[in-house]
Amino acid sequence: MPGQTLACLARAEEVLGKILSGEMIDDLREEFPAYWGSCLCFLDVPDGASKRLSGLVFGKDPSRVGGLVTVTVDAEQTLLKLNKFPRSPRGIRVFRVWTTASPRPLQGCAWPPATLGAVLRWQHALDKRCERKIEKSVRDSFVAGYERVFCLVTAPRSSYGFSAALPNCRLGGRTARRRFLDRRVMLKSRIQRFTPWRVDDAYVAQRSNPGGATLGGIRIVLVGCGTIGGYLADLLTKSGAGGQGGELSLVDNDVLLPQNIGRHRLGFNNVLRNKAEGLAEELLRGYPTAKIIACPVDAMEMSFRGIDLVVDATGEEGLSHLLARKLSGRHQIPSLTVWIEGPGTAVRGLLRDAGNDACPRCLRGEGGGSIYPVVLGELPHRFAGEGCESLYVPFAATTSVHAACLGAEMALAWANRKSTPKLRTRILEPGFTKGAEDFDPPRASDCSACAT
Template sequence: MMADDTPLAALGRAMKARGFEYIGRAPDEWLEFHGAIKAAGAAHVACLAVDPSGLELPRIRVELPQGAPDVLAHIGADGHVCYAAKGSLVLDIFDIAGQTLACIDRAAEVLDLSLSGEMNKDLEDEFFAFWHGDICILDVYPGDPGNLDVLFAGRGDHDSHIAFVTNDVVRTRLKLKAMSLTEGELLAGAAFRVRTSAKPKPLQGAWPPPTVAPLLQWQGLLDPSARRNIERRLLVAYASGRRAALCVVDSPLTQYAFWVAFETANPPGRRSAADARVQLYASKAYPMIAVRMDDRYVTQRNAPGRPTLSGKKIALVGCGTIGGFLAELLLKAGAGLEDGELALIDPDILFPQNIGRHRLGLNRALQNKAIGLKEELAVGAPTANIRALPVKAEEADLTRFDLIINATGEEALGHYLTVTFARRGMFVPILTVWVEGPGVAVRGLLRDTVECACIRCLSELQRAPLYPVVNEPVPLELAGHGCEGLYVPFPASVSIQAACLAAEMVTDWTGGTPGPRLRTRVTRPGFTQAAPDADVARRHTCPACGT
């Protein structure tokens, strides 16, 4: 098969010792072996395909015994054994033989447990491995009332169209535009949803259900109430003369869908209820892979069980090197959604020399930063409520926000905001985030109650720091030419770390765990953090918040 001193030669010898015969190369150049795997008290003919590079898990397929259920946990319809998820094992390209034998042992264990019925519970978790079909994208919040429409859309250079199910066509059209999709046919009211208390799992027998009759039988075994609702809604759709209907099922595990194409369009009032049922039961049913794209799910998907920024009114003051990146992170955490608002406040113009460490690029140069950032972010988040205010913070009404974020790097602005609110007898939580010196560290300070420290509380009246950032002296570094061209140099990676720190503190605040309210992240080698992260109390002698 190959030279004796190669890993593949060792693989051939190991497989032969295990009773597998080398057959040859598959069309994709993988090595094929035939043999047997012992499970459930019997030997099962098996075919193995091994990646010669060792970078992929071996493919293992077995011939199932007569009388085996048509649906088995971790066993595909063609006998393919799903014994490990991709990426769940560390592969060793220097020991292809050893890792292949280990995979055979694991596949035998899975096959044994599956044939004995001990893994049937796993059918719920891998339901979609058996529920194949076209993609159906859901732009509907679970539990939202109202009729559902089906909107077909696709790319101009493709014939196939994807079904989008929505209860707000205007909202979904904004998303289709952002996805560069061309809108096709709109079927108003062609979809409906049914809630069930049962987690879906495949039916032992013919699968997936080819027509409505076995589909309803399957649903009846899972949840009789849901089965009755599905049948009733399908009969209504059929009686109204529709050609088809799409059903979305809200289950405790996930959402799934199926499409029913009625065999004969039923003219309203032309058939009896009994005839309608006969025709409905014979109609073909097509499973659909439901993919959610509603804003709530997209926001919560990567932080399950944690509060998001949806519904919050947040003012981001400063759309520069920190604020630009931070605005995008806030959007991904839900800012501007579900009656929330993200206000971007900055009076300045983006000059070309600044794009090296800015979220915006050359296409936004010589534009107002707040307006350019709003337009740029709206492309990827068309349903978010983003407002651009190209004014100074002093000129904006900040009293109506749930949180103000000062990302300008201007300490004096923080003092001004604190004093202004105090003199008005008002309080709005303020998060300040900044870069220390030439990128030595990034810091964030949250003042979410009147007893918490403001930015001025971090130093004595003579401005000596009470909570030094690092143990080493912070260097004074300037670059540029002339008074107006001087700036403090640090790379975009530092700006991004400052934005990440601020986003972390905002989500913690939203989740009810705001501490520690003073946080530091050292970003330059050779420096060590001095003052530990902590909740800092207000200093009653502070000229800003002590008034």
């Protein structure tokens, strides 16, 4: 132990020496949030938003546990996301300044800054233009009668904020106003430092795939809210479906029965309830600002006009063929079909977003067999169900999750214009080998489903 302590001290001495000699600047920039402050601030501001920012303060003191400041372009939407917090936030004046300087602690500046004067001195060394903007905005806020302001500084790759308490300019009349406008008084205003955490829809969906497209802003219809569709709806929502002006419609006219629960996304709290309605309510609990629409109807009665992508997760081949026919024609609608093969032996996905792509019916050869067999050799046949329960194919919930994962991956690949290969197979049961490699199957010219 003493050896480790001495080694730590030696390392600390080395780091301190490098900092004092102006080295390790990049490290200081990277670790800036740790140096800046820990007051909680949620930032519900999408990239490129030009709307006026507003602020909400939850709790008496935002620096205490349970306290929170939120900066937003849409207070109504943000309040929906924060419905677990008490519903009585106070408003706070927010202004935003941009800087080209990446923030980092500086030698010769009081650190961390505790007053407005200390912040301005620090900004003076980093970016004089930013310093002037902050000072002007604070003065303007005071003259406008605000007693508290929040400043959000947007820097390259990061942002940080602070709030400052201002005296009431209406109290004390001209004398108080003059005193504050005396720079020496203003500089003594105490501040609280905030490190913002982004909560806007685009960031939440894109964080796992930086730079990639999400399913936000897209109109998606998911047909089938059964064992595959339930998990798939969840994954599509995590990729942004229903957000940023898009929508996710859930279609199913079936009700959840007790025997479904063992491999369904929903549980006993939704038994005997329509699956689409139960699923929509469940998802909206976690994504309250998403546009998720329950459609408890027969998919064949739906209109798909204006829809960007139809996802068929029914796992029913007959219905997939009927749906393929409905989506074909002069204005073919992109579609994705996912299903389970055998008793959980494999899962498959087929994307169709061009006129010469195969539909699920095109994969069937003469006599009904698959042209592109899922496995080498025969698929096993297993059934369960006794007494008054009808026969069913037994597979675990994990199989449905695999199918949902494949569907979500293919939907996201389509959104990123990387739809190839359009027929994908994942073998799940040990001992089986894929019967056909993943590729783009062509449309069958005599297909009874997609022939136009």
